[in-house]
């Protein structure tokens with residue numbers, strides 16, 4: 001039985017990933033900041049050499065996109081240095097490494113889906129530090145899978161779907177319509193990760209929902225599936241300023257690794273009831 005160690009196991013993705021790995025016949029070792037702070041090289045070395053996993057799935061990250069604009073040192077410590085620690089020790093113990101990355105590595109000024117090989121150019125500190133994490137993985141750990149995902153939502157975390165439903169009783173709800181991307185349910189990402197490690201084809205991949213929409217389009221579909229009648233209005237990014245810049249167009253080519261985002265959202269909406 002292959003042994004998989006998961007970092008960030010208490011996070012939104014980690015909580016869906018760990019039981020799915022067990023169901024798929026893997027032995028799972030869950031870690032989070034309390035038992036393996038990834039920013040501490042000696043701790044990472046000690047845990048990984050003791051547990052000797054065959055695969056590490058690295059979900060731990062600094063994920064507050066707006067806060068990272070004022071807190072780049074901490075974001076970089078976790079997303080770059082923490083990932084570097086994991087990548088170095090994985091190489092030492094000959095473990096495969098799955099690194100979860102983001103569409104925010106792209107600038108979003110294109111108009112056709114980004115390929116995994118396309119030039120990256122992050123617009124914000126979160127995207128920059130996640131890209132630095134990617135580079136550390138490529139540099140230190142040859143047996144790697146970099147899985148870029150986007151617009152992630154899942155049952156165990158604060159996410160756009162739940163935020164929209166919580167705001168449904170507002171007299172009017174304005175949602176940004178000039179940012180386009182690929183909504184991704186955590187369980188679709190989990191299925192994609194399972195496929196990557198089964199195929200053992202190392203490299204950089206896009207594991208996001210198929211198809212694309214705007215945040216407004218995403219919200220519209222959420223309310224339709226929830227049977228909620230909401231006074232929803234499209235707005236521009238300029239009308240809703242945030243500390244961190246977001247890419248306008250971060251659609252990623254996923255070569256069909258996951259289902260259409262609307263199909264996945266239907267299943268999520270059934271599950272959350």
Ligand SMILES: NC(=O)c1ccc[n+]([C@@H]2O[C@H](COP(=O)([O-])OP(=O)(O)OC[C@H]3O[C@@H](n4cnc5c(N)ncnc54)[C@H](OP(=O)(O)O)[C@@H]3O)[C@@H](O)[C@H]2O)c1
Pocket residue numbers: 007008009010011012013014032033034036037038039058059060061062063078082100101102103130149150151152153157
């Ligand atoms: N959410 C999205 O929309 C999105 C989109 C694209 C990519 N991603 C990527 O997908 C992955 C999973 O995201 P998620 O939404 O599941 O994130 P999450 O819910 O924020 O979970 C991240 C986990 O990492 C832990 N962590 C933070 N610092 C750590 C440290 N120094 N050592 C060990 N663990 C630490 C966090 O603990 P605390 O809660 O105690 O800090 C948390 O349990 C991340 O790599 C993220 O960058 C997410």
